[in-house]
Amino acid sequence: xxxxxxxxxxxxxxxxxxxxxxxxxxxxxxxxxxxxxxxxxxxxxxxxxxxxxxxxxxxxxxxxxxxxxxxxxxxxxxxxxxxxxxxxxxxxxxxxxxxxxxxxxxxxxxxxxxxxxxxxxxxxxxxxxxxxxxxxxxxxxxxxxxxxxxxxxxxxxxxxxxxxxxxxxxxxxxxxxxxxxxxxxxxxxxxxxxxxxxxxxxxxxxxxxxxxxxxxxxxxxxxxxxxxxxxxxxxxxxxxxxxxxxxxxxx
Amino acid sequence: xxxxxxxxxxxxxxxxxxxxxxxxxxxxxxxxxxxxxxxxxxxxxxxxxxxxxxxxxxxxxxxxxxxxxxxxxxxxxxxxxxxxxxxxxxxxxxxxxxxxxxxxxxxxxxxxxxxxxxxxxxxxxxxxxxxxxxxxxxxxxxxxxxxxxxxxxxxxxxxxxxxxxxxxxxxxxxxxxxxxxxxxxxxxxxxxxxxxxxxxxxxxxxxxxxxxxxxxxxxxxxxxxxxxxxxxxxxxxxxxxxxxxxxxxxx
DNA sequence: TCCCGTTCAACCTGTTCA
DNA sequence: TGAACAGGTTGAACGGGA
Ligand SMILES: [Zn+2]
Ligand SMILES: [Zn+2]
Ligand SMILES: [Zn+2]
Ligand SMILES: [Zn+2]
Numbered sequence: 001x002x003x004x005x006x007x008x009x010x011x012x013x014x015x016x017x018x019x020x021x022x023x024x025x026x027x028x029x030x031x032x033x034x035x036x037x038x039x040x041x042x043x044x045x046x047x048x049x050x051x052x053x054x055x056x057x058x059x060x061x062x063x064x065x066x067x068x069x070x071x072x073x074x075x076x077x078x079x080x081x082x083x084x085x086x087x088x089x090x091x092x093x094x095x096x097x098x099x100x101x102x103x104x105x106x107x108x109x110x111x112x113x114x115x116x117x118x119x120x121x122x123x124x125x126x127x128x129x130x131x132x133x134x135x136x137x138x139x140x141x142x143x144x145x146x147x148x149x150x151x152x153x154x155x156x157x158x159x160x161x162x163x164x165x166x167x168x169x170x171x172x173x174x175x176x177x178x179x180x181x182x183x184x185x186x187x188x189x190x191x192x193x194x195x196x197x198x199x200x201x202x203x204x205x206x207x208x209x210x211x212x213x214x215x216x217x218x219x220x221x222x223x224x225x226x227x228x229x230x231x232x233x234x235x236x237x238x239x240x241x242x243x244x245x246x247x248x249x250x251x
Numbered sequence: 252x253x254x255x256x257x258x259x260x261x262x263x264x265x266x267x268x269x270x271x272x273x274x275x276x277x278x279x280x281x282x283x284x285x286x287x288x289x290x291x292x293x294x295x296x297x298x299x300x301x302x303x304x305x306x307x308x309x310x311x312x313x314x315x316x317x318x319x320x321x322x323x324x325x326x327x328x329x330x331x332x333x334x335x336x337x338x339x340x341x342x343x344x345x346x347x348x349x350x351x352x353x354x355x356x357x358x359x360x361x362x363x364x365x366x367x368x369x370x371x372x373x374x375x376x377x378x379x380x381x382x383x384x385x386x387x388x389x390x391x392x393x394x395x396x397x398x399x400x401x402x403x404x405x406x407x408x409x410x411x412x413x414x415x416x417x418x419x420x421x422x423x424x425x426x427x428x429x430x431x432x433x434x435x436x437x438x439x440x441x442x443x444x445x446x447x448x449x450x451x452x453x454x455x456x457x458x459x460x461x462x463x464x465x466x467x468x469x470x471x472x473x474x475x476x477x478x479x480x481x482x483x484x485x486x487x488x489x490x491x492x493x494x495x496x497x498x499x500x501x502x
Numbered sequence: 503t504c505c506c507g508t509t510c511a512a513c514c515t516g517t518t519c520a
Numbered sequence: 521t522g523a524a525c526a527g528g529t530t531g532a533a534c535g536g537g538a
Contacts, residue, residue, distance in 0.1 A: 024505060034531045040507075041529095052314035052321070053304030063303035065530070066317050070303070086506070094507080098536065277521085285516045291522075292515095316515065335521090342522070509534080519524075 016078040017071065018064040027080040034064065039075050042068060043082040267329040268322065269315040278331040285315070290326050293319060294333040 015022045015032035026036040027043070042049070049069035051057060057070035064071055076082075086094075266273040266283035277287040278294070293300070300320035302308060308321035315322055327333075337345075 024503095026505070032531090033533085036506090037531060050313045050317075052308035052310070052317040054309070056307065057303035058305070059303070062301045066301075066303040084506085091507070094537075101536085283516090284518090287521090288516065337521070345522085504538085506537090507535090510532095512530085512532105514529080515527090517525085517527105520522090 017074050017080075018059055018061050020061045020064075027082070027084040029079045031075075031080070035071075035075065038064075038068075038071060039080050039082075040085055042072050043075065043080065043085050268325050268331075269310055269312050271312045271315075278333075278335045280330045282326075282331070286322075286326065289315075289319075289322060290331050290333075291336055293323050294326070294331065294336050 013022045013030050014020075015035055016029050017031050017035040020032035020034065022030050022032045024030070027039055031039070049072060051067050051069035053067070055070060055073070057063060057067040059067070059071050059074045264273045264281055265271075266286055267280050268282055268286040271283035271285065273281050273283045275281070278290055282290070300323060302318050302320035304318070306321060306324070308314060308318040310318070310322050310325045
C-alpha cells in the first residue's frame with residue numbers, strides 16, 4: 001500500500017465548474033482560466049442564454065463551451081460571485097492609475113539617466129557639442145523620412161531606450177548600420193559588453209546617431225547650415241559620464 | 252377569413268434540420284446553407300462527437316451550433332446522404348477539369364481576337380511592325396521587373412484582356428501612364444469610347460505597349476539590339492482592322 | 503503571491519464566390 | 521458542389537495593483 005503524499009503547493013487544483021486544472025481562486029472559487037474568462041464575460045449579462053437541452057446540460061472540460069446557459073448556471077451554483085466582477089467605471093479608474101504610475105516611472109528614469117552637459121569643458125580646441133545642437137541636428141533628419149521625436153533640452157536628454165524607439169520605424173538596413181557603428185565607435189573596442197551598454201545608455205547614443213547620420217548621408221550636407229565632419233567620444237568612468245566632442249560643426 | 256395563397260415559386264422553403272430558410276436541396280434534402288456546410292465538414296468524420304446532454308439536444312436555428320453530435324444525428328435522420336460528399340480524389344479531379352476548361356476557353360478567345368499581320372502592307376516607306384518583333388520587344392521588358400508573359404507568333408497576338416493582366420503587378424504610376432497614353436494615341440482623338448475599346452482590344456494594345464515602354468524608358472535603348480524611335484496607328488473601319496506601323500526599329 | 507482585466511492567435515461558423 | 525472569406529468566440533499568457 002502506498003500512501004498518497006502531496007505537498008500543499010504541488011497539489012493539483014481542479015476547476016469546480018468544469019474539472020479542468022486550475023491555478024487560483026477566481027471570483028471567490030477555484031476555477032480554470034477559461035471559466036474565469038467565461039464568468040467575467042457573462043456573469044453580468046442580463047440577456048437570457050439559450051440551452052439546447054432545456055437546462056439539462058452536463059458541464060465538463062469537453063462540453064463547457066457548448067451551453068452558456070448551463071455553464072453560467074453552474075458557475076453561480078458553485079459559488080462564483082458576480083459582485084467581484086469589476087464595473088466599467090472601476091476598470092476605467094484602474095487604467096488611469098496604471099497610466100499615471102507609468103509616467104511617474106518614466107520621469108524618474110529620465111532624471112536618473114540624464115547627463116548634465118554644462119559640466120563638460122572644452123578639450124583640445126574641439127568644440128563641445130551641446131545637447132541643444134544635437135537636438136537641432138536630429139531635427140534636421142527629416143530628410144531621411146523617419147520620426148525621431150527627440151525633445152532634448154540643454155541639460156537633459158531623454159534616456160536611450162526612448163530614443164531607440166524612434167528607430168523602430170526605420171528600414172532594416174539603416175538600423176543594421178547603426179548597430180555596426182555602435183560596435184566600431186571610438187572607445188568601444190576595448191571595453192566589455194556591459195560597459196558598451198553603459199556607453200550607449202549614458203551618452204554614446206548621440207555619437208552613434210551623429211555618426212550614423214553622417215555615414216548614411218555620405219558626407220552630404222544636411223542643409224546649408226550644417227556640415228558634419230568628425231567627432232570623438234570619451235568615457236569618464238570616475239564621473240560615470242560620457243564626453244562627446246564634435247569638430248567642425250557649422251551652423 | 253383570409254385564404255392563405257402562395258405561388259409555388261414564392262414558397263418559403265425550410266431547412267429540415269434546423270428550420271432556417273433554405274434555397275435548395277443539399278446532399279439529397281432541403282437544407283439551409285449552414286447545415287449544408289456543417290454536413291460537408293462532419294458527415295465523413297469517423298471521430299465521435301460529444302453531446303452535453305447525452306444525445307437529447309433539440310436542434311433549431313439558435314441551438315444548431317451548440318451540439319455537433321445531435322446536429323449530425325439529425326442530418327442523418329432527415330436523410331442527408333454522406334455518399335454525396337465528394338471525396339478528396341474527386342475534388343482533385345474536378346480541379347484539374349476546371350483548369351483544362353479554362354485553358355480551352357483561353358485558346359479559343361485568343362484565336363477569335365487575333366489579327367493577321369500578314370495582310371498589312373508597307374506604307375510610306377515605314378516598316379511594318381510584325382507581331383514577332385513586338386513579342387521580342389516585350390520580352391526585353393524584364394528590365395522593368397514585371398512579368399508580361401507574352402507568347403505571340405507572327406500571325407497571332409493574345410487578346411488585350413490577357414495582356415492587361417500582366418499590368419496588374421505594375422506600380423500605379425506606370426499603369427496611369429499607360430492609360431493616359433491610350434487616350435492620346437493617334438487615331439484615338441476623334442472616335443467614341445466604344446471604338447476606343449475596340450481599338451484597344453484588336454490592335455492598339457501593341458501600340459500602347461510600345462509607346463508606354465518608350466516613354467517609360469525615356470528613349471534609352473532596351474539593349475544594344477533595340478532602338479525604339481516612333482510609330483503610328485491607322486484604324487481601318489471598313490475592314491474592322493488596325494494597322495500598326497513602326498519606324499526605325501533595329502534588331 | 504494573489505487575483506483581477508487585457509490581449510491576441512487559433513478556431514469555428516455561416517455566407518458568398520466560382 | 522467546394523473554396524474562400526469575414527466575423528465572432530474562446531482560452532492561454534500576460535500585466536499590474538494590492
Ligand atoms: Zn473550468
Ligand atoms: Zn444547457
Ligand atoms: Zn439548417
Ligand atoms: Zn446533443
